[in-house]
Amino acid sequence: MTTEIPLTALDDALWEGLETAHWSSPATMVPRVLHRLWLAGPDARAEDCELLHCLVPEPGRPAPSAAHVALPLLLALATDPEMGRTRVPLTVLLARLLPADPALTGRYRSGALPLLADPDPAVRRAALPLAPDPATLLGLWRTEGEPSVRLALLRALALTGTTGARAVLAETLTEEHPALYVAAVHASAAFDPDLPVRHLRRVLTLLTDPALRPRFADVWYVPHRPDPLTREHLLWATYGLLAHRPDLQAAFPDELLAAADRTGDGALRREAVLLARHHAG
Structure with a gap:
C-alpha cells in the first residue's frame, strides 16, 4: 500500500466519546473498518465501505464528531490507486459526506478534487458531487471524452439550473449518441415539461431499437448505484415525463407493443405489458 495511515489515528481509544450519525453504529467501529480496508488494499470489500456510511448525517444536520476524525483517512484511501475498485464506493461515501457539512467542505474539498480527474471513469462519475461549482462542471464537460462520465456530467449540470447548463442541454439535443440524447431530453424536462413531448418520436425510435439497447446499459449511471440503468x-422514466399529457401517457405502452411486434423484441414486449397493466391499475 502506498497510503500511510498513522496507527495512532486507528487507536480505538481516540474514538471513545465520539459519535456517528447512527445510534446503532459506535464510533469505535470506524477505526477497525478503516484498518481492515487499509490492510486489504485492492482486495478490500465494498461491504466495509458501506459500514462507514454511518458517518453521513441526516439532511440539515452537522456531521458527527467521528466524521471529522475519519475524513483524512478516507481521503487517503480513496485517492490511493492501490485500493483498486474499492475506490469507487469510498468516493461515493466522500461525495455524500463532504457536501453534507460546510465545515468539512471547506477543510477537505481541495484534497478530494483530484478525484474529478482520476484515470478511472467510475471514480470520476462518483466524484461529481464534489465539484465546487457549476463552472467546474462546465470545465469538465469540455474536456471529458468518456460517454458514461459525460452522461453523469450532463445530469449534474442540469441540477444546477444555470444558463451554461441549459446551453449544454440544448447542444446535446443534437447528440448522435442515443443515451446522451435521451439524457438531455429527460434532464431538460425540469425546465420545459413539453420538450419530451416534442422529442417523443425520436426518443421512442431510439428506445425501441434492439440494436441500441446495450448502448444505454453501458453508460447510464446514477449516483449511489453501482450498476447502470437499463433501457x-x-x-418507465420516459412514461413518467408524460404525466401532464394523459393522452400520450395512455398511448405509450401501445406504442412500445407495436414496436416490439415489428422487431420481435421480447424484452420490450414484457416491459410494455407491465407498463400497460400499471397504467390500467
Missing part, C-alpha cells in the same frame, strides 16, 4: 428503466 427498461428508461422506458
